[in-house]
Amino acid sequence: MLTSLLIANRGEIACRVIRTARRMGIRTIAVYSDADAAALHVRQADEAVHIGPSPARESYLVGDKIIAAAKQAGAEAIHPGYGFLSENADFAAAVIDAGLIWVGPKPDSIRAMGLKDAAKQRMIAAGVPVTPGYLGEDQNPDRLHAEADAIGYPVLIKAVAGGGGKGMRRVDAAPQFADALQSCQREAASSFGDDRVLIEKYILSxxxxxxxxxxxxxxxxxxxxxxxxxxxxxxxxxxxxxxxxxxxxxxxxxxxxxxxxxxxxxxxxxxxxxxxxxxxxxxxxxxxxxxxxxxxxxxxxxxxxxxxxxxxxxxxxxxxxxxxxxxxxxxxxxxxxxxxxxxxxxxxxxxxxxxxxxxxxxxxxxxxxxxxxxxxxxxxxxxxxxxxxxxxxxxxxxxxxxxxxxxxxxxxxxxxxxxxxxxxxxxxxxxxxxxxxxxxxxxxxxxxxxxIEAPRPRPALLQQAADRAVYNDDFHPPICSPGDEARFAGTLGFRLNADRQRTVVLSVDGERVPIEFADSMDEFRAYWEDERNGMVGIGQTAVMFDGGAAFVTAPYRGSGTASGTATDGAILSPMPGRIIAVSVAAGDAVAKGQKLVTLEAMKMEHTLTAPFDGIIADLAATEGAQVSEGSLLVQVERNEE
The missing domain is CATH 3.30.470.20 (ATP-grasp fold, B domain)
Structure with missing residues (x-):
């Protein structure tokens, strides 16, 4: 049996492989980027080798670095996990050529099935039924559009080298095809280095x-x-x-x-x-x-x-x-x-x-x-x-x-x-x-x-949060009589001589929530930091967990307005990423829902749209730019009535 194994992957994938390899008595070697220096798969492996900067294209997707790491650590074999280079035939061949054992199919098998059009042709020859569609070499947009028209909508555009849900677009009508094709090809090129596509009939059920x-x-x-x-x-x-x-x-x-x-x-x-x-x-x-x-x-x-x-x-x-x-x-x-x-x-x-x-x-x-x-x-x-x-x-x-x-x-x-x-x-x-x-x-x-409608906590949990607010000196939301809680914009402490029936005003995920209760209050005991009701204390806030959702409760301190949100026309980057398309120019008139900017982040494309009809007053986004979370990309001004 193998004696040592390098896992050319990260996260839960690497942890999964490490667990079995250890049980079999095989020494495990992890690889890691800058971002993963303290990751769980690094901590679990017997040895770990640094392979480069945080972006995957500079670390986990660089086959030469992984093979060098395997040789450095004295690994006998490489397991690619799933994702990254696991279906890269050239990498598999390079591993074998380096004298290492490849834990996966032969490179020729990967190549045969890696390109969806060639794979389908091979399956037809083997008597395996395939979905109707276009598998041709001609990638001219007009030809692809014509083939989609001939197949009949809806159709599915798929990257020839795709996988994992990347490089796929459903098209329901001919006018949508050109934009969907460009987006699919762009994502395919980014994810797989190959922008070729095939067209399939989309099955409706x-x-x-x-x-x-x-x-x-x-x-x-x-x-x-x-x-x-x-x-x-x-x-x-x-x-x-x-x-x-x-x-x-x-x-x-x-x-x-x-x-x-x-x-x-x-x-x-x-x-x-x-x-x-x-x-x-x-x-x-x-x-x-x-x-x-x-x-x-x-x-x-x-x-x-x-x-x-x-x-x-x-x-x-x-x-x-x-x-x-x-x-x-x-x-x-x-x-x-x-x-x-x-x-x-x-x-x-x-x-x-x-x-x-x-x-x-x-x-x-x-x-x-x-x-x-x-x-x-x-x-x-x-x-x-x-x-x-x-x-x-x-x-x-x-x-x-x-x-x-x-x-x-x-x-x-x-x-x-x-x-x-x-x-x-x-x-x-x-x-x-x-x-x-x-x-x-x-x-x-x-x-x-x-x-996807935003969840709300059950009333019983809100009662527990209110109970916690009343009985714990470190957590004091406003307490008042029913009907006049609006008078309280600040924080009041618990009053021993207060009426038995009262309203506690909490902030739940930033929303003002008055909670009324009377003699039944004693029925809702808050088991602080106890698994029985799933509440966790963080300073003067409490987090309620209900049905998989987390709700942050805190003393209500008055209303306030959020800044930099789409409600005022400021379109902010929702996460760190790279601008891959800017669809408007300064001074353009835009309609609510119109595409403004396309951001690539965490291996996916995210489209940011206009929150209302208006004018592009400021355009800070430029194609190819790296942006941080919260960066202003576009400022939309409302049309004057």
Missing amino acids: PRHIEVQVFGDAHGNVVHLFERDCSLQRRHQKVIEEAPAPGMDEATREAVCAAAVRAAKAVDYEGAGTIEFIADASDGLRADRIWFMEMNTRLQVEHPVTEAITGQDLVEWQLWVANGEPLPKRQEELKINGWAIEARLYAENPAAGFLPSTGSLDHLVFRGAGRIETGVEQGDTISPFYDPMIAKLIATADTREKAITKLADAVGRVECIPVKTNAWFLHRLLLRPEFQAGAVTTGFIAEHQDVL
């Missing part, structure tokens, strides 16, 4: 079904059944589960057999995933499931497959890389129970899912069965990388029980001051459509207004 496959150097290929990853936002998976709800045995056999044929067609070794799109308008049927692409690596969602099969897929990877045959034959693999995974991100769903960066001053998980994470309380979410905090995985003997366990786990996540999507995940898991297994990849977009 789509479900995302994928099959885990594994091959070895002895010609063996098996599948480890399917996963359903239909709950997605902007083509990025949010919740994944295994097996797929509504999948009967005949359809499962057909789809998994097609996945094995696909893997054999490229002489595949190691872990891979064959992704299919299903037209679920009439349930899951084998004749309505088509090949989309192959990911020639381990997937983020692999824990759900491990849970239902009882296998450690990282261990399988290491055995195969060592030249051993697969640990199990197909007939030895069985489905046992159900598993569901949710991706916990540092982002604010109520603010357009903008990433949230900063220190994880308070981070607590309660109730989750399995947690995959690359951070701990006190660590920092950096603006340089994907903002994932953790993956929470729940298992049970039935789907209903697994959903209940996962909903409880995400609903009890405590994180402050970094914002998370825990409350959004909680809402998704409780949706009756999801619980019935009847969602498509468009479900989140279709119900977004309801799903």
Whole structure:
């Protein structure tokens, strides 16, 4: 067996690989950028090597630096994780040429499946059904537009070298095509160094079904059944589960057999995933499931497959890389129970899912069965990388029980001051459509207004916060009689001779909230810094956690106005990033919702729009400029009535 392993990745990915390697007695070597010098994966590895500045393109994406680090540390093999260089055939070849063991598929297999157009042509030859579309070499915008018109809208523009939800745009009508194509090509070039695209017919009732496959150097290929990853936002998976709800045995056999044929067609070794799109308008049927692409690596969602099969897929990877045959034959693999995974991100769903960066001053998980994470309380979410905090995985003997366990786990996540999507995940898991297994990849977009509405704490928790305010000398919001709380703009202490019925005025996430209670006040005891009600004290503020959301309460000190917000026409950068497009000029008239500036940050494009009809009074944004969070980009003045 291998004796030493360098993990060419970071965060929860590296931590996951380190855990299995250590159990197998393999020495682990981490690599890290400036931003990750104190990261959890660095702390967990037996050794760590610095590979460059914080931006991934100057560190984690530089293959020569990683190979040099492996040689410096005396590593025998390199595991690429998933993401970064994991599907880069040239890097895989360079690792092998350097005399190191590559824990992954052969470079030729990566190349065969890495370009979506060539992969589809190969699949057609192998008898694997593929989605209708245009796979041609001609990338002239007019030709691409004409092909989309011929296919019929809606269509999906996809980067030929894409993956991970990057470089994909849905187009519903011909007038939208040109702008969508430019945006897709720009993102593809930035993410993959290749701006070529293909066009696919967009399936109107789509479900995302994928099959885990594994091959070895002895010609063996098996599948480890399917996963359903239909709950997605902007083509990025949010919740994944295994097996797929509504999948009967005949359809499962057909789809998994097609996945094995696909893997054999490229002489595949190691872990891979064959992704299919299903037209679920009439349930899951084998004749309505088509090949989309192959990911020639381990997937983020692999824990759900491990849970239902009882296998450690990282261990399988290491055995195969060592030249051993697969640990199990197909007939030895069985489905046992159900598993569901949710991706916990540092982002604010109520603010357009903008990433949230900063220190994880308070981070607590309660109730989750399995947690995959690359951070701990006190660590920092950096603006340089994907903002994932953790993956929470729940298992049970039935789907209903697994959903209940996962909903409880995400609903009890405590994180402050970094914002998370825990409350959004909680809402998704409780949706009756999801619980019935009847969602498509468009479900989140279709119900977004309801799903991302800013949460509010339950009345009982507000009562507890009010109770804390009354009984704790260090926390004194205004206390007054019902009806006259408006007189109080400052802070008043608790008065022993006050009327029993009173109103406590709190600030909850900056909003003024009067809370009335009478004799029932004694029923709401605040267990300060106690897990029973999920409240944490930070100075004179209290943080309430409810359903995955965090609510900051403090003494109400009068109203005040926020400065530098879009309400006054000042368009500020919501995070550190790079300006990649400026769509207006100073003096231009703009309409509410019109695109002003496009910002690239944390590997995604973010479009900033006009908050109202007006005139561009000041334009500080320039293409290519790096901007910090809070920087003024555009000043819009309202049109005079």
